[in-house]
Amino acid sequence: MGRTELLLKNAMEAQYGNVKAFSEAVGIPYSTVRSILERGVRKANVGNVLAICEKLGIPAAVLESVENKRMIIDEDRTYVDNTTDIMKSLNTDSKRRVFEYAMRIKEGQEVRGASSISYIPVTIINKVSAGTGYMYGENGDEVVYAKEPVKPYDFAVSAKGDSMEPLINNGDAVLCRKDFDFSNGCLHIVDYDGESYVKRVYDIGHQLRLVSENNSYEDIFLDKDERLRIVGAVVDWFTPAVV
Numbered sequence: 609m610g611r612t613e614l615l616l617k618n619a620m621e622a623q624y625g626n627v628k629a630f631s632e633a634v635g636i637p638y639s640t641v642r643s644i645l646e647r648g649v650r651k652a653n654v655g656n657v658l659a660i661c662e663k664l665g666i667p668a669a670v671l672e673s674v675e676n677k678r679m680i681i682d683e684d685r686t687y688v689d690n691t692t693d694i695m696k697s698l699n700t701d702s703k704r705r706v707f708e709y710a711m712r713i714k715e716g717q718e719v720r721g722a723s724s725i726s727y728i729p730v731t732i733i734n735k736v737s738a739g740t741g742y743m744y745g746e747n748g749d750e751v752v753y754a755k756e757p758v759k760p761y762d763f764a765v766s767a768k769g770d771s772m773e774p775l776i777n778n779g780d781a782v783l784c785r786k787d788f789d790f791s792n793g794c795l796h797i798v799d800y801d802g803e804s805y806v807k808r809v810y811d812i813g814h815q816l817r818l819v820s821e822n823n824s825y826e827d828i829f830l831d832k833d834e835r836l837r838i839v840g841a842v843v844d845w846f847t848p849a850v851v
Contacts, residue, residue: 727753784840795842
């Protein structure tokens with residue numbers, strides 16, 4: 609997903625909660641909207657792209673400038689001026705998200721002092737088990753930093769335990785997407801009766817089978833009932849940098 613598609617997705621979620629709700633509001637099939645986000649706006653029907661921009665209140669000129677990897681056409685203006693123009697075109701909630709992200713970057717700079725390394729701030733919303741289970745919500749939000757760019761994600765959690773080693777280590781930040789197509793054997797965050805797990809997940813009919821990377825852990829079998837929920841698909845993970 610490129611920067612243009614990420615801009616659209618963030619705006620959809622900020623204004624409508626999720627991509628599916630936006631697709632219903634704009635009157636474009638969910639599969640079509642997802643295809644535009646995944647395959648890119650350049651390969652999409654122009655009419656659909658314009659309809660999406662109009663519904664989100666994003667001027668087509670802004671979208672074009674982002675697609676061309678510029679904030680606006682006038683490259684002689686400062687980043688502050690360009691960013692101000694884009695901020696004016698966003699709704700209140702989107703402006704808040706941009707502001708909060710900028711504040712996290714500023715805080716990271718203050719922590720790093722004179723360091724020349726650019727870190728990416730990631731907010732951890734809760735803990736997830738890489739072992740036998742861990743309760744959600746037992747810690748508040750915290751910001752960690754990645755040394756390298758990360759894949760697009762919806763939320764991040766912190767892995768606790770060694771059951772996914774050597775793939776995912778204790779304390780790693782795990783990045784997840786909320787909208788996903790389930791696939792057997794892929795990494796997912798699963799919530800069961802208030803406890804959460806990061807595992808390879810297999811649908812075996814009336815149960816889910818959770819498999820660890822560390823073969824010293826036995827598989828976990830969970831019944832499909834109202835206590836079971838697949839929270840998200842794991843798209844990336846990293847060991848937080850020491851700043």
